[in-house]
Amino acid sequence: MPNRLADATSPYLQQHADNPVDWWEWSPEAFAEAERRGVPVLLSVGYAACHWCHVMAGESFDDEATAAYLNERFVAVKVDREERPDVDAVYMEAVQAATGQGGWPMTVFLTPGREPFYFGTYFPPEPRHGMPSFRQVLEGVDAAWRERREEVAEVAGRIRAELAERAGVYGAGAGLAAPGEAELHQALAGLSRSFDPARGGFGGAPKFPPAMALEFLLRHHARTRSEVALEMVTGTAEAMARGGIYDQLGGGFARYSVDAGWVVPHFEKMLYDNALLIRVYLHLWRATGDERARRIALETSDFLVRELGTPEGGFASALDADSEDAHGAHREGAYYVWTPGELARELGEEDGALAARLFAVTEDGTFEEGASVLQLLADPEDVPRYQRLRERLLAARAKRPSPARDDKVVAAWNGLAIAALAETGALLDRPDLVEAAGRAADLLLSVHLSAHGRLLRTSRDGRPGANAGVLEDYADVAEGFLALYAVTGEAEWLGLAGGLLDTVLVHFTDEASGSLYDTADDAEELIRRPQDPTDNATPSGWTAAAQALLTYAAYTGSERHRAAAERALGVVGALAGQAPRFIGWGLAAAEALLDGPREVAVVGAADDPRTAALHRTALLATAPGAVVALGTATGESTGLQVPLLADRPLLDGAPAAYVCRHFACQVPTSDPAALAEQVGATRR
Known part of the structure; x- marks a missing residue:
């Protein structure tokens, strides 16, 4: 029973x-x-x-x-x-x-x-x-x-x-000042000491994808032009993309590598890892034009939509590590690994041998029972043939018993996915990804968000769960809504993000210290109220809230939200030199605070291609944490007034971009090239 x-x-x-x-x-x-x-x-x-x-x-x-x-x-x-x-x-x-x-x-x-x-x-x-x-x-x-x-x-x-x-x-710690130049340099030095120059990543085995630390390093490079910071990102991103931790056939990253070289993963695939890594690879492409990074961002986005998308429009939590092997036994990695003989049976002797060389599949194997985890240690010489082999193997793999899927929708992780897909779709000309982000946001609104502005943590099959949202839910969903606003110009998303962040200020914040709790003040009482600013598998709710509060303040000019962000970031300065690997999202937010963040207002008719060109250039900004508002010359975004857009006229009748810090603006421009100079964008 x-x-x-x-x-x-x-x-x-x-x-x-x-x-x-x-x-x-x-x-x-x-x-x-x-x-x-x-x-x-x-x-x-x-x-x-x-x-x-x-x-x-x-x-x-x-x-x-x-x-x-x-x-x-x-x-x-x-x-x-x-x-x-x-x-x-x-x-x-x-x-x-x-x-x-x-x-x-x-x-x-x-x-x-x-x-x-x-x-x-x-x-x-x-x-x-x-x-x-x-x-x-x-x-x-x-x-x-x-x-x-x-x-x-x-x-x-x-x-x-x-x-x-x-x-x-x-x-x-929260009573300290937000980190400045010295603390961020200490964090860079600390990451440099633990960086693995031969294999990428930080520390030894097991190795986890360090998405949050990489985001900090990208922002630090953008602000300071530090080559050391960029080299750690490029080395790690390439090693992971070539290794077995990345699904060379279907896209997407496994949870971690059991070895120091990214060869053999623990095969479960988590929504949050992939959402965070999409943005890392997208932002690396934005900074450098790296085509591999562009490919990985797109392939992982497609994996997210194809394999984690739910019928209701959200994204499932995870794919299991285990599945049935050819003998009917449940085994970790059975869905993903190959032997030379299996490649030959699926592709024929010649193509099978080529695939074995391309994907480092050997007779000895890299995994259990002589099987190999697919890697791509060198770029293929014949790219079209490689793509055909990859597609045939993906189709063959689809006939295997697939791993189980945890299909509950977690608000926080969907917020991260919304941000990743919205940005990727906008920057890489994939409107379908922006639409996927919008569908997930609509699901959160209709199922997870109450009329009183309170979030529920989970849903399944379109039915809400019973558990109240925690701090990371409010912060990451706000992050997703803010990214949707930047991409679409639909200001309702900005307003909804503001409502969530107001709940953070009222119900999750300690007024005396500015520190943040993981649970609301009216949540179930446990033996202690949990609180932790350090990153684990995902950004801590504390630092994710600081980032979202800072972004919202840049759009609205709200000193209340900016002050809350600054107070929350005090603990980051205390941890920057001691444990930078575990405070990466907070360090990234601190980079944005130090840079302003820069506020970019783009005004012009929605159907004017010149407006679109300025908007795209603004989204390509590498300036840390830059915010982008899109609207008409009347100060309106789609539907609502947005303070950053107020009193921004056209420039001699043409669409214009205004780059500001703390609402003090540079000379407006209608030239995308001039805008690119102001925001550190490389036009692509």
């Missing part, structure tokens, strides 16, 4: 609906049940595309004997970290503080009062490599709970106190 998770909206929770474990969703009722029974709570946190979550489920949660023991002595709570990032953040902080590491599946034992007292991640079914088995962990925790309850209570109380003490650190 299915358990309670059969009615969940989360695909991850539904994956556990047939476990013999008597799972509860995170709820007051679950903890009340633990209190009533006098037993501890097992909190298990994961997500649908998590490989080791699937492994532990098959080994332990599907085991009848283990489930029976668990049901008898615990209340088991299953959480999708992507639906409840607040729950995940609080207990992951405790796991990392106690063990020095974290990851998923996350396994935490709690008192009925929600206080953690024992931690771990994946536990095997039998003891191995120094790890106890999951059954041994259950037995040990049960014994401690029954026989040493006072000791458990002492540990739980101490952990809660330590978490509360950590909460004051970021607030103190």
